[in-house]
Amino acid sequence: VQLVESGGGPVQAGGSLRLSCVASGFSFDDHVVGWFRQAPGQGREVMSQISTSDGATYHIDSVKGRFTISSDAARTTVFLQMDTLKPEDTAVYYCAAVDASHYEHPVVFPFMRYEFDYWGQGTQVTVSS
Numbered sequence: 001v002q003l004v005e006s007g008g009g010p011v012q013a014g015g016s017l018r019l020s021c022v023a024s025g026f027s028f029d030d031h032v033v034g035w036f037r038q039a040p041g042q043g044r045e046v047m048s049q050i051s052t053s054d055g056a057t058y059h060i061d062s063v064k065g066r067f068t069i070s071s072d073a074a075r076t077t078v079f080l081q082m083d084t085l086k087p088e089d090t091a092v093y094y095c096a097a098v099d100a101s102h103y104e105h106p107v108v109f110p111f112m113r114y115e116f117d118y119w120g121q122g123t124q125v126t127v128s129s
Contacts, residue, residue: 001025001118005095008123011085015127019080021095021120028052028075030101032109034116035069035080037091037125044094044113048080051100051107058109063089085127092122 007019021033030053038044048069049058057069068081078095096116100107110116 003095003097003118003120005093005120005123007080008093008125010126010128013085013087013127013129015085016081016083017085017125019082019093019095019123019125021078021080021097023076023097028071028078028097030099031075031097032100032103032107032116033069033071033078033095033097034110035078036094036096036113037089038094038122039088039091042091046111049109050078051109052078053100054106056106082125085125087127087129090125090127092124094122095120 002024004022032051034046034049036044036046047060047063050069052071052075066084071078097118098116
C-alpha cells in the first residue's frame with residue numbers, strides 16, 4: 001500500500017500546478033483523501049480533502065477559490081489543481097488517505113494527522129514572486 005505524489009516544482013506567482021496522488025496496491029473507493037502542506041519551520045496542515053464516496057470536498061479558507069480537489073472515475077488518483085499560486089503557498093505537499101467505509105456518511109472530515117492511515121512522500125512546491 002503506497003501513495004505516490006507528483007506534479008510539484010517551481011512556478012511563478014499567479015501560475016498553476018496540478019498535483020497527483022496515485023494509490024498503489026489499493027483504490028480510493030470510500031476513502032477520505034487529503035492534501036496537507038508543510039512550510040519550512042511550520043507544522044503540517046490539511047488544506048483540501050475529498051470524500052470519494054460522494055465527492056464532497058473541503059478547502060481551508062486561504063485556498064478556497066484557488067485550489068480544487070478531485071478524483072478520477074477509477075478512484076485510483078486524486079488531483080489538486082492549484083491556480084493563482086502565491087509565494088505563501090510554498091511548501092512540501094503531502095497526500096494522505098484514510099478508509100472511510102466505517103465512518104458515518106456523509107463523512108465528517110478528519111483534520112488531525114493521526115486520523116490518516118496512509119501518506120505519500122511529499123512533493124515540493126516553490127512559488128516565486
